[in-house]
Amino acid sequence: MGVVVREQRLAGLRWLVVSGPRRDAFRALGETARADVRAVEEGMPEREALRRRIGTAEGAARLDRVVRATREQHPLEWAELEALAEGAGVAFDDLLLANLRGDLGTGDGTGCSDLIWRGEHSFVAHNEDGAPALDGRLMLLTLVLDGLAPVTVQWYPGFLPANAFTATGHGLVWGINHLQVARPVPGGAGRHFVARAMQQAPTLDAALEHLRTRPGAGGFSYALGECATGRVVVAETAGGRTALVEAMPAEPLHWHTNHLRHLPDALDTADAGSSADSLGRHEESLARGRALESLSADGPEPSGAWFLNALTGAPLPHGVHRTATGGDPLMTLCTAVADLTADRVLVRGTRGDTAELPLSDFVRGIAPGA
Template sequence: MFTEIHAGGSAFDLGRRLGEFGREAVHAKLRPLALWRYLAAQAHTDKAQQMRRLVREHYPRYWQEIEGLASGLALPLDEVFLWNCRGDFARTASVDGCTTVFGQTDHGTLIAHNEDGLPQLRGDCALLHARPDEGAAFTSFIYPGSIPGHTFAVNEFGVVATVNNIRPMDIPTGIPRQILGRASLDAKSVDEAIAAVWDGPRAGAFHHAFGQAGTSRVVSVEATSEGVAVVEVTTIGGHSNHLVHDALDGVGQVITGSSGARQQRVNQLLAESAQRFDAQRAVAILRDEHHSVLPIYRCAADDPDDENTLATAVFTLTASAVEWRVHTRRVTDHPDAWGVVSLA
């Protein structure tokens, strides 16, 4: 069964609840990883200490979430903070891949997303329904050991956010990308969400798709330390795990075989869907396994990026609401979780 958890209170309380939820999986499956050990060893480097100071100074509430997370996990704060900076060190294997498709349908705006992460975490993730004392209430997919804001989510203002991993060659000292993603969940509009991830100085890179109920606007945002590209989506589009917008053409990056193959296949399927793009078609694209080695929907034990599709989310945005559903299994059309965010 897909776990749904409810949490609220102070930022520390929210983080502690997340830590309690993820404690067993983190200790058994994440802390033994070479990636975790490498990151923990960076805790006293100048880069890590500067990033810590930036978060505490500019985002004290999210820092308190990390403090609560460490408390709930019963782990050293430095280790937990660095795990939440795992995409901000260029030499690490950055996990959490993902594929997103988005655009206009006959029934409203659509954003659909495959959440791809470590295969061993299948069954250990959850859907968080958060109602913090400060900031927006939101619903987000969460990983054990991580604060929310780097997967897929919808908040009380009808803002939908999805996130894809990007692998730049150079990652300077800056604000961790997961902190900026968390900030986007407090946005009251698409413009506020863009501003949240544009804030700097930033470290690692992400792709974000943002939309909001009450408007047909969808934006595809590539946010890096070298610049931010914002593309207004006027028809339909898709994104995997590398930069594709012309404005960032000169940014050095790693394009894995999986990311390249998924982007090519998504583009092909979207071109074929121009006259009939809807939620059913979006899910079919995200479940595509046409490429036997590098499919869009990933469930191979030997995936070359060490990622599997853990959930598929579909958000339909209308003039007055966001209807959402989450699937954790490929073989059924019945969602494991669903809901509606209605605008007042």
């Protein structure tokens, strides 16, 4: 059976649904999103810094270590990126470097905020923040690949579909936030490849074991939830270390932004004596953390709308919604709130368009009214 690519829209966002054999599907995805892949690649602000970095002996050696580890540990995900590059008609090495940008010790900006809740209902909520140039480029992508559980993600064309909000056919949901790592793990694979491989984890415990045993060279925080059990966990992965915090009804709310909260040692760039720019981004993440720390749910059990308002209701200092104004370089491109207990998900685009649908439909690429 061949590849089928279907296009629809949700909350003002383009939504691609791709089904078929794995490699063929990624090649077709590249062909379908060719213009977007090229625009995102050419407009990536870290591009020149990355090229300068790998132009040094130290940078080239670090890149070589990460490339070898990634190719050896994640050959299937490596082949996906190769097929995506083929379909888009872009150089594989360029896409690979972009996908490894957080694994080489260079700056990767800041952005994104997560909330989890464990009470009568369990929630995972995620703000996906990015450069204004990516407004209209970030899209939803559903992959229904032969022999694999379906998955729906927020997708930046040209990247492995792995580094933002994710919902899987195994009933797992998570948001991902960048964590800067000054000293990437020797032997660690690219963090996008680690996250993409985790999408086939059958349970929350299997996903957490994946993070513990397959460390990425760079750092991510994950806000994970499991529909079957209602368990919700924040996992920090950085410097080869993993820290887990599971929310419980006694303390139901937990948050994460772009700085370390739970790992005991200072692994990120800001604490490693980095540039003033990195320190500024670190402070901005701390400020978003303070805004989330001040949240107080109305009554014993908040709704999905409460989480949506918590993430989009106001910018700093009272909230975490990003508007690319007042000196902030980023904007909130998409917000997703999953009620794991009620099988519902809310999705809001940049212009406030909001859609609600069953989470199980969202995972399989079924839009409201389809």
